[in-house]
Amino acid sequence: MNFLIGDFAMSDIISPISLPIFISLGLLSIAMIAVTLRKIGQFRKLRTGGRDGAEAALKLWLAGHSQDAMERARAQNSVLGRILTAVMSGVQARPGESEYAEELGRQTALVELAQMGRYMRFLEICVSSAPMLGLLGTVLGMIDAFAELSAVQGAADPASLAQGIWTALTTTAAGLVLALVADFITSWFEARIERERVLAETMISAAIFGRAGSIADAA
Known part of the structure; x- marks a missing residue:
């Protein structure tokens, strides 16, 4: 099944080489949500x-x-x-x-x-690791895009190269979004702890x- 987002198919956004990165970011986001809910419950308790x-x-x-x-x-x-x-x-x-x-x-x-302060370290890890995971996906995507370009006989197709680069950059964007959310959550909890101190x-x-x-x- 190939979902469409605007004029692009899902396969244009998530390439086979970036799929593990998106899965990792997804798992990291789920863990971050779970820890956030646990922290809220902990503060209430x-x-x-x-x-x-x-x-x-x-x-x-x-x-x-x-x-x-x-x-x-x-x-x-x-x-x-x-x-x-x-x-x-x-x-x-x-x-x-x-x-x-x-x-x-x-x-x-x-x-x-x-x-x-329990579990705060994990949220800090989310802030630092999410962009790095996204960047890793971009690097792997760029390597894949240029590898495909080098295998093409004759003149390279600029549109194909642009699509490969665009697809590779989506992992960085996803990682940055996750990091920003994690940073906001971490800052809010840290402010509560500092206020209590x-x-x-x-x-x-x-x-x-x-x-x-x-x-x-x-x-």
Whole structure:
């Protein structure tokens, strides 16, 4: 079966030599979509964000209502809530040692951020490998096009050569499109992780040493 796209048949776009590249890009895109959905589910499970609940718990803590603040932070059960709970527990366990509470908070934050960063490496690999796969397909296609040209007796057909080059370039275009999508997704996740990191650091400092503004001012 030969599908048509505009005035071109599918066989004009996908040559036998570029077919493995398109299959690889297709598999890579499917894996990227699966990882993206998994990351979204992971963020929801970890309950990233939760800034309002953490802000409310911190206000209670700074107002001297330590027990209510602890209960509010635990009930939040978010990334920020768990970090805040660790800091409050450290302050209550060793009232005169702010370093202990700060270290507990930072250790908890490191664990939470490490979980949020899972699978990010794969998305980064998609960003870098998709264009390279596309370029490989183009190089192989160009080699094939010029090999066919060299086998022609007499004058070469410019239209045939142009079609071969055009077909070869489609893999690069496909790889670049996939890389751009992967880069956008990666940047969005990285921005979420960085935002959570800044909020966590601000919250740890505010819970131990007081604060100059709200948590919302940090993000």
